[in-house]
Amino acid sequence: MRKLLLVAAGVLGSWPTVQAQKLSATEQKIVASVQRHLPQTEQLLEQVVNINSGTLNLQGVRQVGDVFRKEFDALGFETEWVPMPAEMNRAGHLVARRTGKKGKKLLLIGHLDTVFEPDMPFTKFTRLNDSTATGQGVNDMKGGDVIILAALQALQENGLLNNTTITAYFTGDEERGGKGEAARADFITKAKASDVALAFESAAGLHTVATARRGSSSWQLKTYGQAAHSSGIFKPSVGDGAIYEAARILNAFREQLSQEQYLTFNPGLIVGGSEVEYNETKAYGEVVGKTNIIAPQANVAGDLRFLTEEQKENARVKMRAIVAQSLPQTRAEITFADGLPGMPPTPGNQRLADLTDQVSRDLGLGPVQAGDPGSRGAGDISIVAQYLDCLDGLGASGKGAHAPGETINTREFPLLVQRAALMIYRLTR
Structure with a gap:
């Protein structure tokens, strides 16, 4: 000893x-x-x-x-x-x-x-x-x-x-x-x-x-756009498509929330294209798409880590506000599921x-x-x-x-x- x-x-x-x-x-x-x-x-x-x-x-x-x-x-x-x-x-x-x-x-x-x-x-x-x-x-x-x-x-x-x-x-x-x-x-x-x-x-x-x-929870983001020929991307009548909308949201999360101590949020899976299937239970996605088709749908699954319930709720408020600011001819929705508290x-x-x-x-x-x-x-x-x-x-x-x-x-x-x-x-x- x-x-x-x-x-x-x-x-x-x-x-x-x-x-x-x-x-x-x-x-x-x-x-x-x-x-x-x-x-x-x-x-x-x-x-x-x-x-x-x-x-x-x-x-x-x-x-x-x-x-x-x-x-x-x-x-x-x-x-x-x-x-x-x-x-x-x-x-x-x-x-x-x-x-x-x-x-x-x-x-x-x-x-x-x-x-x-x-x-x-x-x-x-x-x-x-x-x-x-x-x-x-x-x-x-x-x-x-x-x-x-x-x-x-x-x-x-x-x-x-x-x-x-x-x-x-x-x-x-x-x-x-x-x-x-x-x-x-x-x-x-x-x-x-x-x-x-x-x-x-x-x-x-x-x-x-x-x-x-830190506690953990999960979130799922779904974005929607108009399916159209890729040559029409960004035109007012066609808009920006579901994948650009998902990219906008994820980047805004990173820019606006990434510096907060003890708060992290990781998009662990993303699928987008003409046809999308995501199985949350198996954490598995399937997608069909072509480069000359504007994607009408994208799914993103991620986690959110936090120290206190207040920090978790404040982050969710900010994330919802970012999601609500849609690109032209797109829309998005985000849902949250509680896991372990902080x-x-x-x-x-x-x-x-x-x-x-x-x-x-x-x-x-x-x-x-x-x-x-x-x-x-x-x-x-x-x-x-x-x-x-x-x-x-x-x-x-x-x-x-x-x-x-x-x-x-x-x-x-x-x-x-x-x-x-x-x-x-x-x-x-």
């Missing part, structure tokens, strides 16, 4: 706070337990990474859930599978709970699914060198899920879960969330019964956590970051600070951020999430388990 920093204890309200104190004898035992069980921890990570659990692979998501459920059962948690309506085409969620009267009531958040569906090339857990391993979802977020379990196992080995209230909630569709209130109704209920939410999405490293995350920074969230910083310093790992919200996407924790103090980015570190060759930093992984275990311990005293 690295040399421990000497510090003194302090309290801010009921929170463990940033005052220097060295690890107690009990905390040193927790760290020793984490280190002792690292081979089994890595075996568990390898086991779940080697099961494809793309969001739409319902059997695979449930299979990963079954693996984790056995681990929680062994720790004395009460476990249940929360199913989703069949028409939602989602696997459901794993919930593990224990109740007591000691310390804060914790909600530990993970997810079972990955972006890698069965029709994509499969990458098993593979050690690349002494500090890196690869595999589907190895850091986003099966590594984070395993950190939760390994931390709880270290606490249980030392009799430190007794009389605590902890809910571990592993959703089955974080990457492609199911539609409708049922998708997260139980999740919200569990959050309202908790004091603190800790989410184990990918870490930016040992020294950064997330006290805020998670703004709060004093309570910062206190959790301060706790992480103190634990990190006590472990000899150096300081931790809140990262830039603009560097992170949306996550499940945002859904419950309005109900309790929240912190994210406590999971595994690595590179290339959501892409072939995703990696995990295996040197930092055990240190992140130690940090998580001590945070849970201090919060539940």
Whole structure:
């Protein structure tokens, strides 16, 4: 173990706070337990990474859930599978709970699914060198899920879960969330019964956590023009066509909104021509057109990222105003669909970051600070951020999430388990 920093204890309200104190004898035992069980921890990570659990692979998501459920059962948690309506085409969620009267009531958040569906090339857990391993979802977020379990196992080995209230909630569709209130109704209920939410999405490293995350929503733009011979383009009787109207709108979005902090909007798909079909569910478009025909229709699909609901609504107002200023003989319409809300920074969230910083310093790992919200996407924790103090980015570190060759930093992984275990311990005293 690295040399421990000497510090003194302090309290801010009921929170463990940033005052220097060295690890107690009990905390040193927790760290020793984490280190002792690292081979089994890595075996568990390898086991779940080697099961494809793309969001739409319902059997695979449930299979990963079954693996984790056995681990929680062994720790004395009460476990249940929360199913989703069949028409939602989602696997459901794993919930593990224990109740007591000691310390804060914790909600530990993970997810079972990955972006890698069965029709994509499969990458098993593979050690690349002494500090890196690869595999589907190895850091986003099966590594984070395993950190939760390994931390709880270290606490249980030392009799430190007794009389605590902890809910571990592993959703089955974080990457492609199911539609409708049922998708997260139980999740919200569990959050309202908790004091603190800790989410184990990918870490930016040992020294950064997330006290805020941007939300996400989607938009769809449709433009219409007059079909005519291309030689008539721009004539008053023919107008500018649907594709030029789409281009006008997109460029105006870029010019008028692109400099606002934390606000981004990306047109991810565009189709335009004489005949257009766009399947939103499959994110797939088909188009027929000729260069000598003015396109009568164009479709654009995009996302909108924001930090607060106010920022989201203000952006939508501006985007609607831009859409309304049509080119000659064209018209356009834009629709918006909500996704995940934003998670703004709060004093309570910062206190959790301060706790992480103190634990990190006590472990000899150096300081931790809140990262830039603009560097992170949306996550499940945002859904419950309005109900309790929240912190994210406590999971595994690595590179290339959501892409072939995703990696995990295996040197930092055990240190992140130690940090998580001590945070849970201090919060539940």
